[in-house]
Amino acid sequence: MSTPSLPPERIVYQEHxxxxxxxxxxxxxxxxxxxxxxxxxxxxAVLLYNPHxxxxxxxxxxxxxxxxxxRLTAGHMLYSDMGRVMLSITADSLDWHDPIGGISDxxxxxxxxxxxxxxxxxxxxxxxxxxxxLIELAKWGLGRADLLPNVNFFSKVQADEAGNLxxxxxxxxxGARVDLRAEMDTLIILQxxxxxxxxxxxxxPGAVDLTVYRAEPVAAExxxxxxxxxxxxxxANTAAYHSQE
Amino acid sequence: MNLxxxxxxxxxxxxxxxxxxxxxxxxxxxxxxxxxxxxLEGNQAADTLFYNLDNPRGERYSAVxxxxxxxxxxxxxxxxxxxxxxxxxxxxxxxxxGRHDTLxxxxxxxxxxxxxxxxxxxxxxxxDNFLIALAESxxxxxxxxxxxxxxxxxxxxxxxxxxxxxxxxxxxxGKYVEMRAEMDVLVLLSNCPQLNNPCSDYxxxxxxxxxxx
Numbered sequence: 002m003s004t005p006s007l008p009p010e011r012i013v014y015q016e017h018x019x020x021x022x023x024x025x026x027x028x029x030x031x032x033x034x035x036x037x038x039x040x041x042x043x044x045x046a047v048l049l050y051n052p053h054x055x056x057x058x059x060x061x062x063x064x065x066x067x068x069x070x071x072r073l074t075a076g077h078m079l080y081s082d083m084g085r086v087m088l089s090i091t092a093d094s095l096d097w098h099d100p101i102g103g104i105s106d107x108x109x110x111x112x113x114x115x116x117x118x119x120x121x122x123x124x125x126x127x128x129x130x131x132x133x134x135l136i137e138l139a140k141w142g143l144g145r146a147d148l149l150p151n152v153n154f155f156s157k158v159q160a161d162e163a164g165n166l167x168x169x170x171x172x173x174x175x176g177a178r179v180d181l182r183a184e185m186d187t188l189i190i191l192q193x194x195x196x197x198x199x200x201x202x203x204x205x206p207g208a209v210d211l212t213v214y215r216a217e218p219v220a221a222e223x224x225x226x227x228x229x230x231x232x233x234x235x236x237a238n239t240a241a242y243h244s245q246e
Numbered sequence: 247m248n249l250x251x252x253x254x255x256x257x258x259x260x261x262x263x264x265x266x267x268x269x270x271x272x273x274x275x276x277x278x279x280x281x282x283x284x285x286l287e288g289n290q291a292a293d294t295l296f297y298n299l300d301n302p303r304g305e306r307y308s309a310v311x312x313x314x315x316x317x318x319x320x321x322x323x324x325x326x327x328x329x330x331x332x333x334x335x336x337x338x339x340x341x342x343x344g345r346h347d348t349l350x351x352x353x354x355x356x357x358x359x360x361x362x363x364x365x366x367x368x369x370x371x372x373x374d375n376f377l378i379a380l381a382e383s384x385x386x387x388x389x390x391x392x393x394x395x396x397x398x399x400x401x402x403x404x405x406x407x408x409x410x411x412x413x414x415x416x417x418x419x420g421k422y423v424e425m426r427a428e429m430d431v432l433v434l435l436s437n438c439p440q441l442n443n444p445c446s447d448y449x450x451x452x453x454x455x456x457x458x459x
Contacts, residue, residue, distance in 0.1 A: 061310075062351020062394050065410050067360050071349070072408030084356025097408060101319070101349060103310030106332050146303050146390045148330060150310045160404035164319040197314060235360045 004092040004178045007035065007214050014213040018045075020206030021128045023137040023192040026213070027052050030243070033091065033182040033216040034189065038155045041175035042207030044196040045154040046104055046130050048138075048147075049079060049087050050188040055143060057083045061100050061150035067231040071160065073098040073152060076228040078184075078235060085239040086232065087187045089225040091216075092180040095173060099153040102168070104130030105197040113195075114204035127204050133192035141188060154179055155209075156196045168198035182216045182225075184239050247344035247416075250323040252424045254280065254340075254458050261457045267450030268439035270375035272383055273457075274299055275427040280339065280458045282424040283435075285399045287451035289415035291438035292398035293352040293372040296327065296335050299430035302385050305329045309348040309394040319404050321346040321396060327425065330393070335431055340424035343417045347402035349410065352376070352395050353440050362442045375436035385432060397438075398423050412443070 013032070018024045020043070028034050036045050049059035060082035068077055075093035078086040090098075105113075110129045119126040131148070138147055155173040160166055195206045219226070226233050256262060260279070265271045267290070275281055283292050298305035308330040313319050315328055322345055327336040351357070354373035358366040373392065380387040399417040404410055437453050 056389050060351065060357075062349060063354075063357045063360065066350045066402070066412070067357070069410050070408060071404045071410045080357075080360065082354065082356070084354070084359045101310055101313065103308070103314055108332060145305075145330065149393055159406060159408070160319050161406055164404060166313065166317050166319060231360050234364055237364060238356070238359060 004035070004094050004180055007212065011214040012212055013215065016211040017208060018191065018193055018211060019208045020193050021133070023133045024211060025137050025140065025188065025190045028183040028187050028189055028213065030183050030185055031216055033180055033214055035178055035180050035212040035214065036154055037210040037212070038173045038175060038177040039208035039210050041173055041177070042205065043155045043173065043193060043209045044199070044206065045209045046134070046192050046194065047152045047154060048134065048149065048190045050141070050143070050190070051081065052186055052188040055141065057081050058147070058149060059087060065100060067235065068229050071101060073100050076224050078225050078232050079152070080235055084235060085242055086184045086235040088181040088183055090179060091182045091225060094177050095155065095179065097157045097172065098179065099156040099158045099196070100150065102153050102156060102158045102196055102198055103150060104134060105194055106131040109197055110204070113201040115202070117204065128194055130192055130194035130197065133194050134190060137190050137192060153196055158198060168196065170200060184236065185242060248322040248324065249342055249344050250340045251342060252282065252340035254282070254424070256456055258458065259456045260459045263455045265435065265437045265453045265455060267437050267452055268370055269437055270379035271435040271437070271455060272379045273433050273455065275431050275433055275457065277427050277430050280424060280426045281433065282422050282456040283398055284420065284422040284454040284456065285343065285417045286419065286454055288418040288421065289399065289447060290451045290453060291400050291440065292453055293436040293438050294396045294398060295376065295392065295434040297387070297432040297434070298329060298335070299432050302387055302432055303391060305331045306391065306393055307335060307396070309396070312348060319349060321348055334428040336425040336427050338423060338425045340422070343399055343421045343423060345401055345416055346423060347397040347400040348394065350397055350400060350402040352436065353438065358442065366442065369441060370439040372436035372438050376434060379434060
């Protein structure tokens, strides 16, 4: 599936996030975020919170069982734990983003890639997904209790018939992109450490480009809304949440 | 399927408690102790969370770390239940059901709306059980401490195409799963009150919790 080209006048913000770095932003309703895999090796790990009530957050189990899926792609919505839709995946040039692999911690990074401290490597030292999430979460008053299963954009984890999980290397490519439309104001916490199942031995996480743009109005027959009756109900709950604005 | 029976005798147990359908159970399990959850009448969902008893806000059960580190999406005998810090919390030592789900999550008033119908919000649900059990306890835990849980006795297969489906249960009357605590843990269980799901035959039934020293 393709992603549309963006007219420059709709773009409001752009940021380049190198590998093993972080970003956070509040994506307001009516805006969308395009993630682009800059060099084909990115893993964009993402957590979502409601900035007006940080206790409301992206819920992986509800998202997966509501849409009977273990992968995320265009037509899917990312649900909160309050029965609402936070973001819609409106376009995607890949067919699979991973919602079950989780993140690496410092022990796992050391085990896969070896020790590489700041003392020796300066800005190229090894960071884990857990460290990067905790650093960025802390800036919003969030911490370990708020670390939940995330989405790993540009990564693929596939199960066989027996449930064995396999990471698929070389799934993404340079220029791969996915568009996320905010259906409610959403705090996005993003980090670009390697996927925890990525093979070593070289620690070389890829960069992600963020592009925030004004979204088109949501049509009644929007593909995300009509793809599952559950999505229409989640969207109705979100509309009710906005009804007094 | 990995069916393993336990050598333990309920007559030697430290405690035996029946949890009626739709009710929560909060209990402590010391390192080395064994907990058996018995599906007394079959195909009942045991929605379960674990916390490190010494640091419940800082370390709890992690579904994604558990399935990734064992390389398989399902839980059964031999599964190591890992924490958000990557540490072993419990090990499943016996299982006469064969497969348990940890990706499907617990029901909530709000998720019932999305899954079934907007007017299902008033129905009782597992997250309400988690919230009231925590609110009435003194562990200092609340909504932000509720992560993805285990659904013992539930069968939620993944497909190679990336699908996720809800299948008929593999469980039956008297089937059980047994686990040994590898650290002191707090166990928070909701005996699922879900009335919209054919997995429990629309008839929630009791569970038994048996603990050995």
